[in-house]
Amino acid sequence: MFTTTRPAQDAAGFEEYAASAWAWLYRCSYLLAGNHADAEDLAQQTLEQTYRSWSRVSRADNPTAYVRRMLTNLHLSQHRPRARRLEVLSEAPPEPRTTAAAGPEERMALWPHVASLPPRQRAVIVLRYYEQLSEREIAETLGCSPGNVKSTAHHALRSLRAAIGPGTDPGEEARDE
Incomplete structure (x- = not known):
C-alpha cells in the first residue's frame, strides 16, 4: 500500500x-x-x-x-484557499442511481441543504447527527469549545430550517439517518 x-x-x-x-x-x-x-x-x-x-x-x-x-x-x-482548487466536480455522480424506499428518500431530501452549508457548520452537523458524537467530542475533534460547537450547530440548523421551510425540524430528520 x-x-x-x-x-x-x-x-x-x-x-x-x-x-x-x-x-x-x-x-x-x-x-x-x-x-x-x-x-x-x-x-x-x-x-x-x-x-x-x-x-x-x-x-x-x-x-x-x-x-x-x-x-x-x-x-x-x-x-x-478556494482559489487553489484545480477542478470543480459536478454534484451528480456518473453512475446510475438506484431507487430507494420512501423513508431514506425523505431523509435524503435534507442532504442537498446540508451539503450547501459552510464547511465548519457542515462538519458540526455531520459529526453530531450522522456520526452521533457528543458536543464535547465534536469540540475535541474541531479543537474548539463546546460552546462554539453549540453556536455553530445553532446557526447551521437555523440555515437548514430557513432552506427547508417552516414546520420542519432538520435536527430530528438528520438524526434518523
Whole structure:
C-alpha cells in the first residue's frame, strides 16, 4: 500500500488499522465532502497523514478520535484557499442511481441543504447527527469549545430550517439517518 522504511511491525499495524477503518473513514469523508471523488481523495489523504504520524496515532488513547480529527482538519483546511482548487466536480455522480424506499428518500431530501452549508457548520452537523458524537467530542475533534460547537450547530440548523421551510425540524430528520 505505502512504501516504508519503518519497522515491519509498524507497517503491519497501520495496514491492519487502515483496512478496518476504511469503510468508516470513507463514509465520514463522503458526508463531509459531498461527492464520491472528493470523499475518496479526503479519505486517502487522511490515511496518508495517519501513516506519517502512525507512531503517535497508534499510541493514542483513542486512535479513531485522533484520525477523525485529522480528517475533519484536512476537510476544513481544503476549503480555506478556494482559489487553489484545480477542478470543480459536478454534484451528480456518473453512475446510475438506484431507487430507494420512501423513508431514506425523505431523509435524503435534507442532504442537498446540508451539503450547501459552510464547511465548519457542515462538519458540526455531520459529526453530531450522522456520526452521533457528543458536543464535547465534536469540540475535541474541531479543537474548539463546546460552546462554539453549540453556536455553530445553532446557526447551521437555523440555515437548514430557513432552506427547508417552516414546520420542519432538520435536527430530528438528520438524526434518523
